[in-house]
Amino acid sequence: MDKIFSIKNLFIFIIIAIIFLFLKDDGIIDYQTLVTQHNQLLIEMNDLSNQLYDLKKENLLLQNNNNYIEKIAREQYFYIFPNETIIHF
Numbered sequence: 464m465d466k467i468f469s470i471k472n473l474f475i476f477i478i479i480a481i482i483f484l485f486l487k488d489d490g491i492i493d494y495q496t497l498v499t500q501h502n503q504l505l506i507e508m509n510d511l512s513n514q515l516y517d518l519k520k521e522n523l524l525l526q527n528n529n530n531y532i533e534k535i536a537r538e539q540y541f542y543i544f545p546n547e548t549i550i551h552f
Contacts, residue, residue: 484491524531536542543549 487493525535
């Protein structure tokens with residue numbers, strides 16, 4: 464019964480290893496939650512980066528392109544030229 468690798472010692476070692484891996488603050492469960500949170504933040508960062516790119520592109524068009532300004536004014540604010548009639552199909 465003085466064996467180091469007896470069934471009882473092996474069982475106790477497995478229980479301690481499970482407690483160490485799963486219930487500890489740096490355990491597997493906390494690691495999985497951090498990985499999922501990291502992935503969600505990366506997705507959100509990519510979405511915000513795409514939105515920023517679109518806004519910068521639109522800002523540049525609004526600063527430099529008169530045709531785009533006219534298009535936005537007509538579509539969003541229903542501006543028309545004097546003596547112009549709008550015909551809807």
